[in-house]
């Protein structure tokens with residue numbers, strides 16, 4: 171994508187190929203530190219909002235975007251130009267944005283406000299948003315983070331590019347959009363580029379809808395996760411395209427003893443119709459920071475290509491917490507090295523205070539309708555000694571492209587499988603009479619039956635169990 175183009179409106183069409191020459195330009199803005207902090211806890215929206223929100227198509231594809239309750243049109247509508255903003259790509263607008271927000275702040279709870287950002291390139295440092303507020307980027311508006319350097323724009327890109335690669339830019343890293351204690355949020359129809367760290371990070375928030383977003387970061391930039399719902403509830407992520415140097419979407423809930431103490435789980439998270447690539451990380455990650463607990467996650471219609479992993483669950487000793495009731499279905503992968511990976515031993519702890527006896531509970535993970543082509547490895551499922559991952563169900567999972575000698579690798583996991591190829595590890599072929607569950611057809615002992623019948627019932631029971639997951 172060329173500099174002069176309109177990335178906000180055009181990026182979706184332009185970014186399905188990996189940037190080549192565009193890559194350097196991405197780095198130019200890669201240092202852009204635009205961090206928007208929201209610390210209020212009533213309503214605001216970020217993104218172009220039409221007066222009639224009209225998000226729910228009556229008979230369209232399934233959608234969770236109804237979690238966002240559309241407010242009436244904002245009473246006060248202003249342009250950033252009215253606060254002295256200049257969209258020439260050179261002038262700093264930090265003061266203008268802060269003045270605007272100070273002004274808008276007065277209308278919270280009394281009709282709300284909308285700040286329009288017209289076509290142009292608006293350099294700015296970080297600013298806080300207020301409640302009952304819409305930040306509306308008009309077609310062709312680009313907000314560029316400027317906190318760090320006008321120099322990037324002045325053509326000293328090479329230096330910054332090197333700095334990026336040699337990691338001496340650690341100090342600039344902030345989340346691009348940070349939502350703290352924020353409720354009823356809509357972020358939609360925008361392109362976010364080159365976050366220095368996680369791109370969108372809702373924490374202690376609820377009713378957050380992130381829809382039709384394009385998120386782009388250099389493919390090898392560390393920790394540039396796309397969207398990280400963290401200790402948040404009722405989060406809906408739909409119709410997004412994400413390219414990044416870390417997980418496309420990662421659900422989290424706090425780190426070791428800090429997360430255990432906060433005990434703020436992530437609950438009711440939907441991730442639907444998300445596609446993208448991350449050469450070093452995964453399409454969807456659960457964890458590894460999950461100490462407040464993660465439950466009721468639905469991931470569907472995920473498309474991951476050219477990535478290190480597709481679906482990944484990560485945890486460790488010391489994390490505590492739980493990961494339960496996770497459903498992932500309709501997943502398509504191409505050239506993903508490890509399509510399904512559960513792992514322990516991230517071996518990163520915030521400090522020495524972590525409790526080695528705080529074991530996470532991982533239970534009730536259902537993965538179905540998966541096609542992975544040109545894969546490199548069979549699923550790698552590694553639970554924790556003393557805290558095995560239980561009740562894992564894999565159904566209709568086809569992983570191809572593997573050499574015939576490649577086998578599943580399972581440790582400390584148990585569960586069921588049905589219609590899975592290549593043949594799963596024996597840990598996922600648990601027999602019904604070991605399960606202690608009550609299945610009417612299996613009430614009588616299998617012991618005296620012919621082998622073929624045992625196998626038949628075994629298959630039946632596995633199908634039964636998978637079906638009821």
Ligand SMILES: *[C@@H]1O[C@H](CO)[C@@H](O)[C@H](O)[C@H]1NC(C)=O
Nearest residue numbers: 218219220223224358359382
């Ligand atoms: C997002 O863009 C679509 C298509 O241009 C439009 O119909 C929709 O209203 C926009 N969403 C919002 C909230 O403005």
Ligand SMILES: *[C@@H]1O[C@H](CO)[C@@H](O)[C@H](O)[C@H]1NC(C)=O
Nearest residue numbers: 207208209268296297298299
């Ligand atoms: C934004 O809000 C945070 C928390 O209230 C505060 O620490 C910070 O100084 C504010 N930043 C600006 C630019 O107002």
Ligand SMILES: *[C@@H]1O[C@H](CO)[C@@H](O)[C@H](O)[C@H]1NC(C)=O
Nearest residue numbers: 328329330332333336337338
């Ligand atoms: C990082 O790159 C910059 C720019 O080229 C250079 O000045 C600096 O010495 C490098 N630092 C390290 C640790 O390599």
Ligand SMILES: *[C@@H]1O[C@H](CO)[C@@H](O)[C@H](O)[C@H]1NC(C)=O
Nearest residue numbers: 178179180182359360361382
């Ligand atoms: C998605 O957002 C883009 C702008 O980034 C807009 O052009 C497009 O119409 C939107 N699509 C839908 C379905 O809202």
Ligand SMILES: *[C@@H]1O[C@H](CO)[C@@H](O)[C@H](O)[C@H]1NC(C)=O
Nearest residue numbers: 376403404436437438439466
């Ligand atoms: C999660 O969703 C369920 C079912 O819709 C609802 O009953 C529950 O209250 C929600 N939990 C939270 C924490 O939002």
Ligand SMILES: *[C@@H]1O[C@H](CO)[C@@H](O)[C@H](O)[C@H]1NC(C)=O
Nearest residue numbers: 465466467468469495496497
């Ligand atoms: C499990 O999560 C799904 C969402 O994927 C939700 O609909 C269901 O109610 C949850 N089940 C329980 C027992 O909470």
Ligand SMILES: *[C@@H]1O[C@H](CO)[C@@H](O)[C@H](O)[C@H]1NC(C)=O
Nearest residue numbers: 500501538539540541566567
């Ligand atoms: C198996 O999964 C594939 C890929 O999602 C899907 O097209 C197919 O319909 C599924 N088969 C069954 C029997 O559910």
